[in-house]
Amino acid sequence: MVEARRLGGRAARKALRAAPLAEEDKAVRPGMHGGRFAPLTDLQVNRINEAVMDVLENIGLSQAIPSCIELLTKAGGKYTSEGRLTFPRSLVEDTVANAARNFELHGRDPKHDMELSSTRVYFGTAGAAVHVVDVDTREYRESKLVDLYNIARIVDNMEHIHFFQRPLVCRDMEIPRELDLNTCYACISGTSKHVGSSWVLPDHFDEAMKMLHIVAGGEKKWRQRPFVSSSSCFVVPPLRFAEDACYVLENTVRAGMPILLLAAGQAGATSPASLAGAVVQEVAETLAGLVYVNLIRKGHPAMIGIWPFVSDLRTGAMSGGSGEQAILMAACGQMGRYYDLPTGIAAGMADSKVPDAQSGFEKGYTTSLAGHSGANLVYESAGMQASLLGVSYEGFVIDNDMLGAVNRSVRGIEVNEDSMSIEVMRDVCVGGPNHFLGHDQTMSLMQKDYIYPEVGDRTSPKEWVEQGSTTVIEKSQAIVGQILSSHYPRYIDDATDEILRAKFPIRLPREAMRAN
């Protein structure tokens, strides 16, 4: 009897699973609300804020460029005899109060728009890896332009990776101008999700903007829906502005491109070894950037990127997969919520060189705590190995499954009369079958409350052996192969592409962009 019901249930479940799901019925969507993890007490948050204000007002930043000094001193800042620019507390607080918040980051395709409000969480890529790891040979080779395009195409197909900031440096682009331009081009060619990129000199940025205007269909359309943001390393921690990056920053703001104000000190090297000190310094730096941006253009869409990295203090090497890193980033996410500013943090930066168990757990706990902290954007969350020095193609597919599960946990648990299921229990227990297998509730929640992995294995050991004892790497290789041989999107149509290739030194070969 139980078996018959069960088989009936199975067939019904199979049919249900085959039907396509409406977006609003999916168990997870981009932008679930996090924020239920608060590593710091309110008192600690307040105290860190006091320290941040103290640092900005009394230590300040060095190496400001003349235009920055002029903007700040006019607004009440001081330029000290030691060459440091200090930020009055009232200016910082007013900036936080009036800065842009609750804005959207746009995808080329509006279905990928992200609303950066309150504790909404989106997971995406980022990084400046210089290697691609071959998971079969365990070799690290130089990362190239075509890798960036290929990974953009992979991420374009990954449901739980919500945005695409360039994860690697195209080392075959030896001319910096061509590197910057082609990085942006490869990203927007491969995905219609929101893209993040960066530029080393203002001229490079200006040239890319010309390209983006053409792709958008004119400057006006670009400004309506900017689909690329700039990841700006405007500071060189500790507490120093980066000259070239500041020139780029000013042009970015004027061009209407959203900006990620990135402060990425490394604890024990370029920020204090003390975790609390690292938070204080990196928050201070991002708020300095926010003041700067808002003095150029009040209300410009900016995200604070509070990214204190952890060092292995024995060697000075970065350790992005450590427990210290996990808690440090989550604390930064919490600080971002305190200011109610669009906030990006980084997680998923495995130290392991390959997508093995170490890589998995490092990514698992860092992305999970980051997501639950309620930071709006979790960068670096897919594909990274070797503390950001390498990427793995397969890693993006593996990590997509992980991010789906993490996102499911961020969604949390709905508590209401139906979900508490008292009547269902009564049905089942009092004169019922004593199990919930075929119950209507079970059927109805199968897709609405639960998600299912793409490459993650849930078979029994027996089935697993029968199916070839594959690891998640092997399954991901198959998916990667399938995407790369078939997914050649035309997010830039052929006519526009002709124009771009005539005007700019586009280096991605046409042949790489179509099936053989």
Place this chain on the structure above:
Amino acid sequence: MVEARRLGGRAARKALRAAPLAEEDKAVRPGMHGGRFAPLTDLQVNRINEAVMDVLENIGLSQAIPSCIELLTKAGGKYTSEGRLTFPRSLVEDTVANAARNFELHGRDPKHDMELSSTRVYFGTAGAAVHVVDVDTREYRESKLVDLYNIARIVDNMEHIHFFQRPLVCRDMEIPRELDLNTCYACISGTSKHVGSSWVLPDHFDEAMKMLHIVAGGEKKWRQRPFVSSSSCFVVPPLRFAEDACYVLENTVRAGMPILLLAAGQAGATSPASLAGAVVQEVAETLAGLVYVNLIRKGHPAMIGIWPFVSDLRTGAMSGGSGEQAILMAACGQMGRYYDLPTGIAAGMADSKVPDAQSGFEKGYTTSLAGHSGANLVYESAGMQASLLGVSYEGFVIDNDMLGAVNRSVRGIEVNEDSMSIEVMRDVCVGGPNHFLGHDQTMSLMQKDYIYPEVGDRTSPKEWVEQGSTTVIEKSQAIVGQILSSHYPRYIDDATDEILRAKFPIRLPREAMRAN
């Protein structure tokens, strides 16, 4: 200049690292305080509690044994015409108010004692795996008694695995009485950490108690420091008592052995598919057990084990590594804190068949959210594969690193004048070297604030290749080999062992317990 300082710093760091650390100076210790992750709002927690009381009072549990019915009805419970035992709300609430809390679980060695109070968190093993996976051949073979002993010896050496509940079923022990006795024997022979075990019949339990009295040096000494607890599956969800287990439970309580009251329904099969419903049912079942235990002996040390497992609703198979599982267990940890009862939950139950990246991330996010929920005991947190069907020797070593990192994140961030580092920043930035590498603070925090993995890799890609491109599995195999060939503890001295072997059917060969 920077390089010279750095090298000086390295030599100094190396010297510091070589010195042994006092226990109180370690960056993590067993029993850090969690509880900063609260997946449910206070309102949701209250509502779940109301539903729990409703279920206990109005649906109740079936299949109670006569002694249980007698105890409960004398205390105000009702035995309904449908054969269900119901629990008056006041009885449940009074039991929660008066139940034992803030007690210790003892190790054979007092250094392994665990204080189950407030949000202190301890990570350990558990399970009933029936296979051991060979990570080289990817074969699943039957688990045996010697595996249990070997794994106990491995866990005995793992700093971040704080207790040892038996993780596997010894399938070569075909006689149930011998299975139960030898399971307990193998555990206490291999580790001096607190042991959890279980018994299918009361006679088996009584025999094991005789053995434990001998090992402890008499009943009085046993009752002073019981170093074994009973993992009691006293319910068969949904809402049914398990007859044999209830008889064992009664003897356990009378023997002064701490008891884990385990309710392990599987959402969509033996508990509601709705996550909130699964929490309600499993909390209700554990509180029913708590009432039962306290009616036998008021204030007996009991832990509530709220373990709703997740099913893959497409197949009905368990999915312990899912995001649903992660959030569900964390919510149960939060419910345990709400009642301020010693609480155990389960995490780390990877679906993957081998310790690969999938296994890693499944364990990473589940153990992390479990720890941060503030549950006192996190069971299943090391070594498990295949949704609890298998264990991997290497997994215990890999997961030890993970648990160290998770535990470091549970410790959180200290915020005080020193740790906020304003003066350190001033030193470094104003007329200083602009980096923190050789700073006194960096040196002093190297061991007190940071932990270092045993098998986790933090080398650069270049170093990694030079050192043989090893994955974490390969490194763990070396550690496993080293421990198994050298660590033969004598937690039961030879004279006592002779007595045990004369009195009881001990099946672990002496030869397995000494070096060849």
